[in-house]
Amino acid sequence: MLSAAEGAGTSEDVRLSTYQGKVQDYFRALAETMQRQDRQAVTLILAHLHIAECEFGGGEWRSSVFPVSAAMLPPHVHYIALGHLHKPQPVTGAKAQARYAGSILQMDFGEREQQKSVCVIDARPGKPATISQVTLSKGKWLLRRNGTAEAVLAQVADCADAWVEAVLQPDGSPTELVERIRALPHVVALRFEDVALAEGGERNTYRGLGERPATDLFREYYKTKRKADPGPDLVDLFARLYQEVSTASEESSP
Numbered sequence: 001m002l003s004a005a006e007g008a009g010t011s012e013d014v015r016l017s018t019y020q021g022k023v024q025d026y027f028r029a030l031a032e033t034m035q036r037q038d039r040q041a042v043t044l045i046l047a048h049l050h051i052a053e054c055e056f057g058g059g060e061w062r063s064s065v066f067p068v069s070a071a072m073l074p075p076h077v078h079y080i081a082l083g084h085l086h087k088p089q090p091v092t093g094a095k096a097q098a099r100y101a102g103s104i105l106q107m108d109f110g111e112r113e114q115q116k117s118v119c120v121i122d123a124r125p126g127k128p129a130t131i132s133q134v135t136l137s138k139g140k141w142l143l144r145r146n147g148t149a150e151a152v153l154a155q156v157a158d159c160a161d162a163w164v165e166a167v168l169q170p171d172g173s174p175t176e177l178v179e180r181i182r183a184l185p186h187v188v189a190l191r192f193e194d195v196a197l198a199e200g201g202e203r204n205t206y207r208g209l210g211e212r213p214a215t216d217l218f219r220e221y222y223k224t225k226r227k228a229d230p231g232p233d234l235v236d237l238f239a240r241l242y243q244e245v246s247t248a249s250e251e252s253s254p
């Protein structure tokens with residue numbers, strides 16, 4: 001919606017309000033057109049939007065879409081089907097029935113607790129649409145399992161209907177056991193728990209090599225590899241991923 005020329009040389013705030021203004025104009029024009037045309041028509045809107053009041057699933061590419069308010073969605077429409085957020089949810093602040101059906105698969109280990117579903121919309125002229133949510137039961141789940149290598153191996157050995165992230169306690173488990181877990185075809189990630197976090201210690205964002213922030217270390221590494229400084233977007237992305245990985249063992253319970 002924003003041309004390169006509109007985005008170039010402007011601040012993030014200006015780009016955000018330009019985008020929001022365009023979304024609002026677009027929906028106004030759409031609503032007017034619908035009003036002028038057949039009043040007995042079934043009206044549906046499909047949009048790829050980030051509604052600010054809604055919740056992320058976890059695996060979305062967060063920086064790629066500006067947020068807009070639910071209040072911008074037009075009224076007098078049977079149903080507004082939204083995409084972008086992976087968590088299935090209704091849009092409560094909208095003036096028409098609006099929902100994110102959500103992704104049909106768990107796209108990230110952060111979405112591992114989410115029951116995925118699809119929506120069936122029954123819309124007829126002159127009546128409110130009815131929405132039924134259908135739970136999806138096929139496909140592979142994402143699971144995270146924590147514990148000693150022995151315990152994790154026992155739990156995940158026959159989890160063939162899931163993709164598993166194994167988070168092992170760094171308790172000096174025999175390498176042979178760790179390698180057996182790693183070799184399981186459905187174990188897609190294996191890492192060791194952070195001891196300080198597991199024991200409820202203060203999270204130190206700067207842990208690692210000395211006392212230097214991870215982003216500094218990343219900048220230095222990038223420079224040695226590419227002979228140039230990383231762009232601010234890349235550093236932001238790194239910081240976000242680093243943060244996610246650093247907090248991952250905090251949110252999981254054994």
Ligand SMILES: [Mn+2]
Pocket residue numbers: 048065083084085
């Ligand atoms: Mn998207």
